[in-house]
Every structure is written in structure tokens, then in C-alpha cells.
Amino acid sequence: MGLLTQLVRGLVRGADRVSPFTSKRGPRSHNKGRGAKKLGVLTRNKKFVLVKEMVPEFVVPDLTGFKLRPYVSYRAPEGSEPPMTAKQLFDELVAPRIERDVKDGTFDPNNLEKYGFEPTQEGKLFQLFPKNYVR
Amino acid sequence: MRLSALLSAARLRLPPGYRHSMWPPDSMAARLRNPPGQRRRKVFVEPIAKDDWKVFKGDTVQVLAGKDAGKQGMVTQVVQARNWVVVEGLNTHYRFVNRTAKYSGTYIASEAPLLLSQISLVDPEDRKPTEVEWRYTEEGERVRVSLRSGRILPVPPQPRQDGIVPEQWIGEWDGSRGWGDVVGDTGGQRCPLACTDGPKDTSEEDALAKTYRPSLKTFEEEIMDAMGIVETRRAKKSYWY
Numbered sequence: 001m002g003l004l005t006q007l008v009r010g011l012v013r014g015a016d017r018v019s020p021f022t023s024k025r026g027p028r029s030h031n032k033g034r035g036a037k038k039l040g041v042l043t044r045n046k047k048f049v050l051v052k053e054m055v056p057e058f059v060v061p062d063l064t065g066f067k068l069r070p071y072v073s074y075r076a077p078e079g080s081e082p083p084m085t086a087k088q089l090f091d092e093l094v095a096p097r098i099e100r101d102v103k104d105g106t107f108d109p110n111n112l113e114k115y116g117f118e119p120t121q122e123g124k125l126f127q128l129f130p131k132n133y134v135r
Numbered sequence: 136m137r138l139s140a141l142l143s144a145a146r147l148r149l150p151p152g153y154r155h156s157m158w159p160p161d162s163m164a165a166r167l168r169n170p171p172g173q174r175r176r177k178v179f180v181e182p183i184a185k186d187d188w189k190v191f192k193g194d195t196v197q198v199l200a201g202k203d204a205g206k207q208g209m210v211t212q213v214v215q216a217r218n219w220v221v222v223e224g225l226n227t228h229y230r231f232v233n234r235t236a237k238y239s240g241t242y243i244a245s246e247a248p249l250l251l252s253q254i255s256l257v258d259p260e261d262r263k264p265t266e267v268e269w270r271y272t273e274e275g276e277r278v279r280v281s282l283r284s285g286r287i288l289p290v291p292p293q294p295r296q297d298g299i300v301p302e303q304w305i306g307e308w309d310g311s312r313g314w315g316d317v318v319g320d321t322g323g324q325r326c327p328l329a330c331t332d333g334p335k336d337t338s339e340e341d342a343l344a345k346t347y348r349p350s351l352k353t354f355e356e357e358i359m360d361a362m363g364i365v366e367t368r369r370a371k372k373s374y375w376y
Contacts, residue, residue, distance in 0.1 A: 059358060059362065059364070061358055061361060061362060067337070067338075067341040067344075068337050068341060068342075069334075069335050069336060069337045070335050071333075071335050071336045071337065072336065072337050072342045073304065073306055073332045073336045073337060073338055073339050073342065074299055074301045074304040075301055075304050075306055075339040076337075076339045076342040076343060077343075084349065088349075089349055089351070092349050093349060093350070093351060094351075116351040123369070125356075125366055125369065126353050126355050126356055128353075132370065133353070133355060135354070
């Protein structure tokens with residue numbers, strides 16, 4: 001009705017040419033998708049075979065006793081912590097262990113894997129570079 | 136183009152000859168007085184740019200002309216469209232409110248708006264009227280400076296657009312306390328739903344609690360370890376350009 005009143009007021013004449021022509025507009029016979037991906041393969045007999053690996057599955061941990069909720073109370077003050085950097089992560093986790101080993105005299109520069117060093121990203125499920133997971 | 140632009144504008148769009156009054160444009164009183172299609176004689180105001188506006192709610196100003204000339208008061212309302220400033224308790228006239236058929240109404244004092252030319256900002260330490268200018272400090276902050284003494288006039292903290300005062304916000308509220316407490320605390324907001332946390336709000340302590348433990352695993356790897364998911368298959372190598 002809002003569209004009609006504006007047409008009646010004489011501000012705009014004619015159909016709306018600018019808004020995208022989605023599946024919500026047009027006659028009943030107008031069937032249009034909204035860009036969902038195909039989750040399988042169409043075989044030569046025109047039968048669709050679902051590939052289970054392409055179906056997204058949400059892995060949700062158990063949230064009992066989880067205190068955070070969608071919105072935050074107005075009483076909480078504004079502000080945020082600075083984002084975590086690689087240097088900060090190293091300083092907090094790896095540097096103390098290396099210092100301790102250097103003091104004990106057991107530091108081996110050829111065996112850095114025990115501090116979390118990864119020489120290659122091959123063979124990992126979640127590779128950091130090039131990033132192969134969606135966050 | 137015109138229709139889409141009209142539909143997408145979320146802000147209240149006022150007609151070109153709208154007569155601004157002391158009520159906000161989306162209140163019932165303003166909508167009764169300004170029905171759509173009404174055209175009134177134009178009110179001429181001195182054009183002042185939005186950046187040059189110097190008087191804000193909560194400022195102390197001195198009235199220079201009118202019945203209460205020479206008195207100082209706090210600004211309670213500002214209507215930039217008409218260069219109006221309403222000062223608490225000054226420039227008042229008396230009227231009856233809440234009239235019914237039998238009751239003649241309560242006789243109260245109501246403030247009339249003053250134009251910017253009848254108002255002057257007041258130096259914070261002198262407490263005398265001064266001319267004020269917008270200038271920039273060494274750090275690059277834009278402040279109001281009194282021209283006579285060079286003192287900075289800090290802009291008073293402005294209330295939020297949605298009318299919520301975080302200091303008066305009550306956190307978790309179970310129905311055990313009576314409504315009398317709520318009214319007293321919030322000084323005006325009657326309904327406890329309007330000033331307490333709802334079921335989807337995180338409480339203040341939970342929001343500020345620091346529970347992050349840094350680790351070298353990614354978020355997804357941590358969840359897999361926590362839930363005991365083992366994934367030995369690896370994705371085939373793919374190329375993108």
C-alpha cells in the first residue's frame with residue numbers, strides 16, 4: 001500500500017526499474033533461486049547424487065553453563081582490549097619455555113617443534129597460510 | 136531511482152516547509168499539529184551551519200533580553216532548526232495542564248524558547264557572558280574557547296538518542312522487588328522492562344570477565360580436541376587464480 005500511495009501522490013510514475021528483481025517479485029510462475037550452491041552431482045541419467053561432504057554440518061560444543069548472551073547490558077563500560085598479535089602470542093606462550101630451556105642448557109635450535117614451530121603447513125587439516133578454512 | 140531512494144531512507148524525512156516546534160517531530164503532539172499536506176507560513180531563521188553550533192544541552196547560559204534578562208540557567212532543550220534554546224526556569228509563562236471537564240487543571244510555569252541572539256554562553260570561571268569560538272587544541276581536539284579569557288568551555292555530556300541513562304540502568308531484575316524501587320531508582324522511567332536487562336542481555340560481570348586463554352591451536356582445532364572429533368581425511372589439492 002505504501003508503494004501505491006506514493007504512486008498516487010504523483011511523485012513517481014511507472015514500475016520500479018532500479019531495485020533488484022528477486023524471487024519475491026513477479027507472477028506466480030516466476031521461479032527464481034537465491035544462489036544456493038548445488039550439494040552434489042547431476043548424473044547422466046538426470047538423477048541427482050548428494051555428496052555428503054558438501055552438506056554443511058554445524059559442530060556446536062555443549063553450551064550448558066555458558067554465560068555470554070547475544071546482547072550486552074547497558075551498564076558495561078565501553079571499550080575493548082587491543083587485538084592479539086603474533087608477537088604477543090609468542091611472548092606469552094613460547095618465550096618463557098625457550099628462556100627456561102636456555103637457562104637449563106637444553107635448548108636445541110634444530111628441535112624447535114617442541115615449542116610449536118611448524119616447518120611446513122602441508123598435511124595439516126587447518127593450514128594457516130594459505131588459509132584453507134573459513135572463519 | 137527516486138522510489139528506491141525514498142524507500143531506503145530510514146530516517147524521518149520532514150516535508151520542506153515543516154514548522155519545527157518544541158516537541159520532537161516523531162511525537163504525537165507534533166504529528167497532530169503538523170499533519171501531512173499542511174503548508175504554513177515560512178519562519179525565517181538566521182542560517183547557522185551545523186558545525187558552527189555552540190550551545191548544547193546542559194550548558195550554562197545567560198539570558199540577555201526579555202523578562203529574565205541578566206539571569207543564568209541551564210539549557211534543557213535545543214531546537215537547531217529554529218535557533219531555539221530553552222533555559223530551565225527562565226522566560227516562563229503560566230498555563231494549565233491536564234484539564235478535564237470538571238477539573239480546571241494544574242497551574243504550572245512553562246518555559247518559552249529563546250533565540251540564540253538573546254542568549255550568551257558563560258565563561259566557566261568568570262561566570263560572565265563571553266563570545267565563544269570553535270578552535271583546535273594541540274592534540275587536534277575541537278573545543279569551544281572563550282574569546283575574552285581563552286578558557287576552554289567543555290561540551291557537557293550529551294544524553295543518548297534512545298533516552299537510556301547507563302548509570303540508572305538496573306542489571307538483573309527478578310520480579311521480587313516492588314515497582315516502587317524501580318521508579319525511585321530510574322527517576323522517571325516507569326516500566327521495569329525499559330530499564331533492566333532482558334533474558335538476552337549478558338550481565339555486566341559476565342561481559343567484563345576475562346576468560347580468554349591464549350593457545351597456539353586455532354579455534355577449530357581446540358573445539359575438535361574438546362569434543363573428541365578425529366579427522367584423518369585431507370582435502371585434495373585445488374588451485375585458484
